[in-house]
Amino acid sequence: MVKKPAATPRREESLSRGRIIEAAIALLDEAGESGLTFRALSQRLATGPGAIYWHVANKSELLTAACDTIVARTMDAPLADATPEDTIRAIALGMFDAIDEHPWVGSALTHAPGQLPVIRILERLGRQLQALGVPQACQWRTVSALLNYILGVGGQNAANRQFAQAEGLDRTEFLGSVANAWSDLDPDDYPFARSVAGLFPDHDDREDFLFGVDLILRGVGT
């Protein structure tokens, strides 16, 4: 008598877009950007790869949707009443911390220009610029500047993490290896990079990030 091979365990709830996105986030957090695979995802959901396509158009849409879940959660966090400047700082720091916790969000944002996750951030920043009295004609350029700075830092952070992970280094080891590489540069060609490599391992990413936000805000104020 031929016995059927042990069936894969039945999932309890039926598939849904929400459950798929939830599983994608968990996978991305555990295994990084390269860990999100339709095969790995369908295994986690106890289904076949094809099933996911019933609820989601393709991988890019899935990644953007996962990113949007994190961004929405971050942007919906209530903020204490504060000056527009402080609120902008809080929004920016919120994104910085979210990307720190979910590095894949940094690169997902870069790959979804003009999409909902980016719009959410832009909307919150823009309102504060209006409150700040930035003239209408300058509002677009000013949010753009703030947003692009935030996206730039986020992308670099994401890439740093991925790089470190690929080499099996932790943050300190990775920064150390970069600092070493910079110190070995030709003194004639790269005096500045060398001069800055020394104080590199002790710096605080978060403080540096905020410094840049303040630089822009100071520019807006004048």
Place this chain on the structure above:
Amino acid sequence: MVKKPAATPRREESLSRGRIIEAAIALLDEAGESGLTFRALSQRLATGPGAIYWHVANKSELLTAACDTIVARTMDAPLADATPEDTIRAIALGMFDAIDEHPWVGSALTHAPGQLPVIRILERLGRQLQALGVPQACQWRTVSALLNYILGVGGQNAANRQFAQAEGLDRTEFLGSVANAWSDLDPDDYPFARSVAGLFPDHDDREDFLFGVDLILRGVGT
């Protein structure tokens, strides 16, 4: 008598790292980021995929090397004597234009944190900040801010191009479709995004970019 199948045409010069990078740049310019494939590249070089690995460690190294060629060319361009501020503007604009011409450079930069292409930009910017009299303790944070802004804009530009190309739209059509999508947002949830969508299709990316650079420079000056 068995005839051998027509041999693939012999290449004239032998393979070298330089020729591979050159071919990679041509391929990236013609077919975009997704066009760079070891198969496509080896066909263009009239060789097998394995041959490339003799000269180049892997795809990521190849992409970074191609990116570095463009960045080096851009950073080595002589600049007219000018104030440090104007020189910084020229450096930033040089990168903006290079990414405009080679959109893949924008995303390659994001994926090579702390690597040579980024160092080249950082070095040039940093020297101007020194000339500007930025105190040593602030130099790292200030270049970081400028650099991250440039990388952020570059990444967005690259993504915009890729998106437009994937949908078969030109720049104007793409901007129009984004503006439409923004105009359809819920008026209660996204008033700012909607207010800004209107003047969206006529804006000048390059001017917006420069506006952000000036914002940061103004912040540095105070």
Place this chain on the structure above:
DNA sequence: ACCTGAACACCGTTCAAGT
């Protein structure tokens, strides 16, 4: 030393077939 190209271990995506 340098090159060849088949083979390996993956991908995202599709689609006939099932329930």
Place this chain on the structure above:
DNA sequence: ACCTGAACACCGTTCAAGT
């Protein structure tokens, strides 16, 4: 309507074998 899973058309990378 929703799910299954084999199949398709790709990838990057390796490696025995050639010159």
